[in-house]
Amino acid sequence: MDTDTSAVGRRIRRLREERGISLSELARRAGVGKATLSGLENGTRNPTLETLWAVTAQLGVGLAAVVDTGPVVHGTAVQGVLLQAFEEEGATYELYRLVFPAGSSQTSPAHPEGVTEHLTVFAGTLRAGPADAPLTAGPGEYVTWRSDVPHTYAALGDHDVHAGLLIRYPRRGGRRGTPDGPAARTRDPGPRGGGAPS
Amino acid sequence: MDTDTSAVGRRIRRLREERGISLSELARRAGVGKATLSGLENGTRNPTLETLWAVTAQLGVGLAAVVDTGPVVHGTAVQGVLLQAFEEEGATYELYRLVFPAGSSQTSPAHPEGVTEHLTVFAGTLRAGPADAPLTAGPGEYVTWRSDVPHTYAALGDHDVHAGLLIRYPRRGGRRGTPDGPAARTRDPGPRGGGAPS
DNA sequence: GACGGCTGTTCCGTTTACGGAACGACCGGA
DNA sequence: TCCGGTCGTTCCGTAAACGGAACAGCCGTC
Secondary structure, three states, X not given: OOOOHHHHHHHHHHHHHHOOOOHHHHHHHHOOOHHHHHHHHHOOOOOEHHHHHHHHHHHOOOHHHOOOOOOEEOOOOOEEEEEEEEEEOOEEEEEEEEXXXXXXXXXXXXXXXXOEEEEEEEEOOXXXXXXXXXXXXXXXXXXXXXXXXXXXEEEOOXXXXXXXXXXXXXXXXXXXXXXXOOOEEEOXXXXXXXXXXX | OOOOHHHHHHHHHHHHHHOOOXXXXXXXXXXXXXXXXXXXXXXXXXXXXXXXXXXXXXXXXXXXXXXXXXXXXXXXXXEEEEEEEEEEOOEEEEEEEEEEOOOOEEXXXXXXXXXXXXXXXXXXXXXXXXXXXXXXXXXXXXXXXXXXXXXXXXXXXXXXXXXXXXXXXXXXXXXOOOOOOOOEEEOOOOOOEOOOOO
């Protein structure tokens, strides 16, 4: 992935030109100096979060659209990218996209009380869930489990498994909702995901 | 959405604490000053792109994971945010987070052949799917339908509905996978979602 | 050809984000 | 109790990102 700021500048310049507005005009609308925007687009500055926010907002895109989503290696088998983290009614959610190499498997330790995982398989066949009671899911299927116990992931077929994983972290001390349910289930999952892949 | 830098700081602090590493340690690994990281996490500074990059890289997440995604208003009722778009084996996926105000409803026109939608409800109760055969989903439940026909969304309960929506656009001319199935189904969804919310 | 208006870049003084060091607080171990 | 080791915050001089203004270049118009 791209670590330098010039990639961000190029994307911003592209977005601006696609919209047919001039550098001066965008700087005026965003309330930043032309010098700032010029330097930003040319990669000769190291912009501030506020500057980036002002500019991207005027371009009608989120900040996430111009920065790189870093590939992140989780655990021993999984490759994961954290797409988004957001907060919601007393809980924090993290949304990952995961790729399990064909034939790989991995076990993750228990997570804090109340954390749940919520996994959707896009491609391949995955066996995942509590280490003592994993479930199998094929393309489009869905598995949920409470991850306050050790849990495993295993790519069953002969090709890579692609999946989306939503992890739900209840706010500390909160413990609202999520009445105790089965350790794992498919096809009628609660809204909670939990337990990080690594 | 959140325009201020303190939200970014909170997410970074959370990610750091989840990984069980101290502020000092993360600052050391990321090669930034402790003062910088402290101010960043507490929202008292306006961090630089380089600083953010150094920190998030050490946390194993992309920058996009900690910044706010741009507000994207979809349709008449829904508020949607495009979290991520990615390509995969001959199809393009778009992942949205949606909020339907309580009691709202909306109908969207048909999308191109082969487009499917894949929706997970986080909170509230939503009735969604093809206009002539919508299905109901509560928290944690899951609905999929082919969206090459007009389709509707309606927030049934008395509170807002939060949902994640994955839309799958087959590559033009591709049409691989997705043998014809029912127009809509729950709890045994195919990997395809389809049809944009707006 | 001089003009006003526009483009994007460069100069420059002010503001501020930066890292290093110092700080108080906390926690085992001797 | 007094360390040595952490923890996170605050202080402070330096480096640099900031906005405003000045700049060169390029068009149409008069």
